[in-house]
Amino acid sequence: MTPRVTLAVAVRVLTQLRRDHRTLAMLLVLPCLLQVLLWWIFDSTPLVFDRIGPALLAIFPFFVMFLVTSITTLRERSSGTLERLFTLPMGRLDFLCGYALAFGAVAAVQAALASGVAAGLLDLDVEGPLVLLIVVGVADAVLGTALGLFVSAFARTEFQAVQFLPAVVVPQILLCGLILPRDHLPPVLEAVANVLPLTYAVDAMEQLATTSGTGQVWRDVGIVAAFAIAALALGAVTLRRRTD
Amino acid sequence: MSTVEVAGLRVVRGGRVVLDGLDLTIGPGVTGLLGPSGCGKSTLLRSIVGVQRVAGGTVTVLGAPAGSAALRDRVGYQTQSSSVYDDLTVLENLRFFARVLGIGPAAADEAAASVDLGGHRDAVVGRLSGGQRSRVGLAVALLGSPELLVLDEPTVGLDPVLRRDLWALFHRIATAGTAVLVSSHVMDEAERCDDLLLMREGRIIAQGAPSAIKQRQGAPDIETAFLALVEGAE
Numbered sequence: 088m089t090p091r092v093t094l095a096v097a098v099r100v101l102t103q104l105r106r107d108h109r110t111l112a113m114l115l116v117l118p119c120l121l122q123v124l125l126w127w128i129f130d131s132t133p134l135v136f137d138r139i140g141p142a143l144l145a146i147f148p149f150f151v152m153f154l155v156t157s158i159t160t161l162r163e164r165s166s167g168t169l170e171r172l173f174t175l176p177m178g179r180l181d182f183l184c185g186y187a188l189a190f191g192a193v194a195a196v197q198a199a200l201a202s203g204v205a206a207g208l209l210d211l212d213v214e215g216p217l218v219l220l221i222v223v224g225v226a227d228a229v230l231g232t233a234l235g236l237f238v239s240a241f242a243r244t245e246f247q248a249v250q251f252l253p254a255v256v257v258p259q260i261l262l263c264g265l266i267l268p269r270d271h272l273p274p275v276l277e278a279v280a281n282v283l284p285l286t287y288a289v290d291a292m293e294q295l296a297t298t299s300g301t302g303q304v305w306r307d308v309g310i311v312a313a314f315a316i317a318a319l320a321l322g323a324v325t326l327r328r329r330t331d
Numbered sequence: 332m333s334t335v336e337v338a339g340l341r342v343v344r345g346g347r348v349v350l351d352g353l354d355l356t357i358g359p360g361v362t363g364l365l366g367p368s369g370c371g372k373s374t375l376l377r378s379i380v381g382v383q384r385v386a387g388g389t390v391t392v393l394g395a396p397a398g399s400a401a402l403r404d405r406v407g408y409q410t411q412s413s414s415v416y417d418d419l420t421v422l423e424n425l426r427f428f429a430r431v432l433g434i435g436p437a438a439a440d441e442a443a444a445s446v447d448l449g450g451h452r453d454a455v456v457g458r459l460s461g462g463q464r465s466r467v468g469l470a471v472a473l474l475g476s477p478e479l480l481v482l483d484e485p486t487v488g489l490d491p492v493l494r495r496d497l498w499a500l501f502h503r504i505a506t507a508g509t510a511v512l513v514s515s516h517v518m519d520e521a522e523r524c525d526d527l528l529l530m531r532e533g534r535i536i537a538q539g540a541p542s543a544i545k546q547r548q549g550a551p552d553i554e555t556a557f558l559a560l561v562e563g564a565e
Contacts, residue, residue: 095430103418106455167414171471174380175431176403328398329384331344 088180096177096185097192100159104193110155115197118147119204126209133210140211141292142265144220148197148228149285152190153256156235157248160186164239173328183236183322187315190232191225198224215295219304223295226311227288233318234284240325259285264293284314333358334479334510335379339388342374349374350533352388357512361498361505363524364514365553371533372514373411376483379512380408393478404432407477407509411484413468417457421448421467424456425474432475442470446500462493469497473504480504480511486520498523521553529557536560 104111122143129136163169172182202220205211213220238255242248262272262280269280280286291307294300335357342350349371364372377383378390381398390397393405415424425439443452446466451459456467465485472480482501486494498520501511505525513524521527521541529537529544537544537560541553550556 091433092431095427098430099416099419099423099427102423103416106418166417167410167412168416170377170382170410171408171414171428172431173382174398174403174406174408175428176400176433177431327384329382331384 088178088184089176092177092181093185093188096182097188100186100189101192103159104189114151114155114193115200118151118197118201121147122201122205122209136209137212137296139265140205140209141296142263142289144198144201144205144224145227145285145288145292146260146263146265147201148194148224149231149288150252150256150260151197152194152228152231153235154249154252156186156190156232157239157242157251158245160236160239161242161245161248165244170330179323179326179328180319182326183233183319186236187229187232187319191229194225194228194232195221197228211296213296214299215301215304219295219301220292223288223291223304223308223311226308226315227285230284230288230311230315230318233315233322237318237322237325240322256285259283262286263289265289284311287311287314334393335512336391337375337378337388338391340375340378340385340390341387342371342378342383343386344374348533350378353533353535355528355535355538357510357528358526359505359508359510360525361501361511361513361523362526362528363521364512364528364530365518365521365557366516366530368516370530372516372530373483375530376408376481376512376514380406380481404475405478407472407474407480409468409472409482409485411487413456413464415456415464415467415471418455420453420455421459421470422452424467425470428471429474434475438474442473445473446470447496462489465489466497469500476509478509480509482511482513484514484516486513486515486517494520518554518557519552527553529553529560531557531561536564 125143126136198221202217206213206217234255238251239248262276262283263285269277272280287307287310291304294304333356337353337355340350340353366372374383378385379392379397392402395401421443422439425442426436429436429439443449446469448463448466448470451463456464469485472482486497501513505511524541527539527541527544528535545553545556548556548559550559
């Protein structure tokens with residue numbers, strides 16, 4: 088891995104995003120708008136929004152980063168640019184970490200906007216330090232990016248890549264505690280939820296909302312980061328310089 | 332020393348044998364790899380740049396195994412698609428690949444000028460014509476002055492004037508010391524090559540200067556020579 092090449096990939100991905108206004112809007116504005124929508128839905132029962140609001144802060148970045156990354160890397164494969172890069176002095180980790188770095192940077196902006204809207208405009212109660220909302224958001228988004236990079240290896244077309252969304256992302260959303268607190272789930276499902284990474288990002292956000300202690304938040308961030316690193320490592324294994 | 336040496340190359344794709352024990356050598360100058368679509372040209376080129384999974388045999392490029400780390404700044408490659416980013420400008424594309432190669436941004440301007448795209452440096456690639464887009468891909472392959480240039484059908488679908496200009500460019504590059512390997516399925520491009528490899532169904536059926544191949548078959552053009560070779564083998 089060469090820092091020069093990793094950085095070149097990250098800068099290039101950001102330059103592409105800057106030119107693609109629609110994707111940029113989806114990454115930055117859409118999470119805020121969806122949050123406002125849910126706040127509005129629960130207008131007459133604000134307690135519900137207080138319960139699910141923190142989970143949303145974890146779900147949206149994960150969801151959109153997974154989607155955008157899996158499609159973008161698939162485009163690299165189909166356009167021939169990935170094949171060209173593999174004939175150049177670029178390591179597999181340069182490619183993967185370049186993407187993680189670029190989307191991590193976007194995630195920082197996204198998390199700042201989304202938590203600003205939630206805490207500032209929508210009166211979401213946050214007991215913990217606000218800056219940690221951004222830290223959790225970035226770890227969570229990098230996790231989405233890493234999983235997106237990994238699954239794109241198993242898709243041949245953009246259509247197939249999109250199909251991983253209901254297969255990989257939706258079960259995590261259903262089990263993360265959004266619909267029912269995890270300790271109310273049937274024991275088997277609770278056990279499954281406990282091995283899914285999004286659960287820990289949601290737990291971190293819920294901790295920040297309800298207590299001022301940060302011990303468990305950092306533990307959760309550590310688990311999310313470990314999952315992200317594992318997904319990047321798996322991505323490196325499935326990313327082949329030589330293909331059929 | 333030859334630029335590329337292929338010995339006993341065997342490639343199997345999806346259960347189908349595409350190349351079966353291929354032997355060939357490629358020297359300096361402009362070498363044309365000609366044959367119909369689906370005959371294994373791209374597979375051979377991909378093996379030479381080291382991105383094709385091979386089942387057997389050896390491919391040696393500039394004295395090193397194909398695809399080895401030592402070759403990654405010595406071989407320029409363009410896939411059948413232009414393999415550039417459509418949503419970046421010409422210069423942004425070139426600067427990115429220059430950074431990956433670890434060479435300065437000045438090389439990006441030089442490469443754009445060498446394919447006559449200096450005037451379109453700030454144009455987004457997706458808005459360029461097919462021919463211009465293909466030249467952007469070529470400019471990227473030229474970055475860092477590679478010793479071998481491998482181009483997969485760079486002239487397909489271009490207008491005759493542009494094709495003539497591109498072939499002139501390939502010869503200028505070869506004169507400057509870079510070996511150029513160009514594939515094409517258009518037989519009339521054969522005359523423009525210094526050396527020819529005629530390929531059919533995964534095998535090289537003839538190699539040599541265009542004039543020598545025509546003379547051996549007593550044919551007025553390469554297309555007729557190709558037919559004579561195929562019929563002679565059957």
